[in-house]
Amino acid sequence: GENVEQHPSTLSVQEGDSAVIKCTYSDSASNYFPWYKQELGKRPQLIIDIRSNVGEKKDQRIAVTLNKTAKHFSLHITETQPEDSAVYFCAAWTEDLTFGKGTMLLVSP
Amino acid sequence: NAGVTQTPKFQVLKTGQSMTLQCAQDMNHNSMYWYRQDPGMGLRLIYYSASEGTTDKGEVPNGYNVSRLNKREFSLRLESAAPSQTSVYFCASSEAQGDYGYTFGSGTRLTVV
Numbered sequence: 618g619e620n621v622e623q624h625p626s627t628l629s630v631q632e633g634d635s636a637v638i639k640c641t642y643s644d645s646a647s648n649y650f651p652w653y654k655q656e657l658g659k660r661p662q663l664i665i666d667i668r669s670n671v672g673e674k675k676d677q678r679i680a681v682t683l684n685k686t687a688k689h690f691s692l693h694i695t696e697t698q699p700e701d702s703a704v705y706f707c708a709a710w711t712e713d714l715t716f717g718k719g720t721m722l723l724v725s726p
Numbered sequence: 727n728a729g730v731t732q733t734p735k736f737q738v739l740k741t742g743q744s745m746t747l748q749c750a751q752d753m754n755h756n757s758m759y760w761y762r763q764d765p766g767m768g769l770r771l772i773y774y775s776a777s778e779g780t781t782d783k784g785e786v787p788n789g790y791n792v793s794r795l796n797k798r799e800f801s802l803r804l805e806s807a808a809p810s811q812t813s814v815y816f817c818a819s820s821e822a823q824g825d826y827g828y829t830f831g832s833g834t835r836l837t838v839v
Contacts, residue, residue: 618785623768626766648825649824649825651827651828653828659832660816660830660831660832660833661769661816661828661830662830663827663828663829666825666827668825706768706769710824710825712823713759713771713774713784713823714759714771714828715771715785716768716769716770717768718766718767718768719768
């Protein structure tokens with residue numbers, strides 16, 4: 618089955634800095650890569666996704682890039698704010714959605 | 727629109743007891759899923775239902791059973807709870823299998839003592 622590795626497991630940044638979270642996947646048949654944000658005690662919520670026919674997608678301060686050849690994709694958050702503090706999960710879809718183990722992002726004021 | 731509703735929010739069971747976690751969605755989604763979330767393990771798929779009338783095992787199905795009661799409802803049953811099943815359980819739904827985002831319920835925190 619699919620295996621998704623996510624790094625780093627924790628990330629601390631100062632407010633206004635950029636944050637980058639990276640994921641690799643194992644199954645070259647994967648064709649859909651969503652990112653979820655989970656605030657403490659809350660449900661995961663979809664924040665952005667990318668399909669395998671696209672290399673980059675942006676939505677305001679967040680962007681995702683995909684390198685199919687290397688089988689990795691990344692989440693970029695610019696101008697981070699304290700409310701960006703949360704656990705972020707990447708995922709890859711083949712026959713079902715496989716999640717990475719998550720990255721705890723802490724944005725300090 | 728309530729989205730995905732899970733009940734109960736919290737539950738404590740004794741080892742060997744049984745219980746059913748309920749999940750309902752009002753978005754007319756075809757596919758529904760049950761995940762468990764454990765510290766440092768991410769979200770792991772227990773069972774899913776690609777469409778009404780079908781269910782399939784995920785990564786960690788042992789000790790669980792599911793029922794897709796109708797298009798809206800997908801329940802998860804623990805027949806004989808074990809401490810290893812202490813976890814947060816999330817139900818999710820999507821329009822269909824494939825490149826569709828999932829909508830998650832608010833979760834059930836289950837403790838088995």
